[in-house]
Amino acid sequence: MTPTPRWHRRALRAAGAGAGVAALLALSACSSSDSDSASESSSSGTVTVFAAASLQESFTALGKRFEQTHPRTKITFSFGGSDSLAASITGGAPADVFASASPKTMKVVTDAGDASGTPVTFVRNQLEIATLPGNPDKVGSLKDLTNKDLKVVLCAKEVPCGAAAQKALDASGLKLTPVSYEQDVKAALTKVELKEADAAVVYRTDVRAAGDKVEGVEFPESADAVNDYPITLLKGTRHPDTAKAFIALVRSAEGRKVLTGAGFLKP
Missing domain, CATH: 3.40.190.10 (Periplasmic binding protein-like II)
Incomplete structure (x- = not known):
């Protein structure tokens, strides 16, 4: 039997296009066969x-x-x-x-x-640390984020980027108490872009999409938490x-x- 369509229920509104x-x-322009x-x-x-x-x-x-x-x-x-x-x-x-x-x-x-x-x-996708432009706090590793003077944001643990970040932290034996847990990776990155946080653990694709609004810092533990x-x-x-x-x-x-x-x- 053909499944009953769900179109009579309320749709979620589509999000707007991002930069880039x-x-x-x-990049996508090419001829079709x-x-x-x-x-x-x-x-x-x-x-x-x-x-x-x-x-x-x-x-x-x-x-x-x-x-x-x-x-x-x-x-x-x-x-x-x-x-x-x-x-x-x-x-x-x-x-x-x-x-x-x-x-x-x-x-x-x-x-x-x-x-x-x-x-x-x-x-x-692989994780990266997003810092303020110029990396004023000299963040160079995942361990640096445990500095209590830093305001760090993570994705919520039930969100894939948050689960991946927690996996990387667990593998490193590190404990991190963020100032907030965000419901998606864009929300976490926005906290840094608005200077409401010093750093966030997000995907490297989001760091790249943000351009000069943030600076990306790679860390080796991310290789163990690829989504x-x-x-x-x-x-x-x-x-x-x-x-x-x-x-x-x-x-x-x-x-x-x-x-x-x-x-x-x-x-």
Whole structure:
């Protein structure tokens, strides 16, 4: 039996595009094959994508590219913490595609029976320390963040970036008491951008997207806490062919070029 669509329930509003979209779009420009063109011309309708906050810049760029090559389509996004997005999906929020920042949060959706097919990892991401421009506090390691004079922000532990940060801290035997736990990686980074915190542990892709608003500091422990990002089609979609075509773009060489250009790692 065809799953009952969730479109009668209230939708979450899509987040706006972040900085750097134009540069990412330039990376994504390339010619399509005849077979791709045939597939593109057959797609239509609006597709709603729920995606981890760290994907905002690159997915926004890919969404614009998709709409350019599929004139009768529209891609809308809702970016946020993967755990909150997963809870919204299982609660009936209308969405066609889910891209999570960890297999754990994706499992919430698959266990609830809301995924159509098996999720596939399309990129990975690594942590970095974001400091104020110029790194005035001379942060050079994860251990430096334990300095009680520093105001440090982490993602909430249930959020993939927070779970990864805690894994890195545990592996190092370090204890850190942040001034706040934020519900997604963008919120943690914003605390540093607004100078409400001296440092935050976020993804390196977000440090790169922030440009000169912050300075990134790599730390070796991050190699032990790399997050896999899975993506899947959701049940109840009105336009499965269009949703599948967007997922195909994300996983294509063109999509990979945009994502690695933003700092993501290959799966």
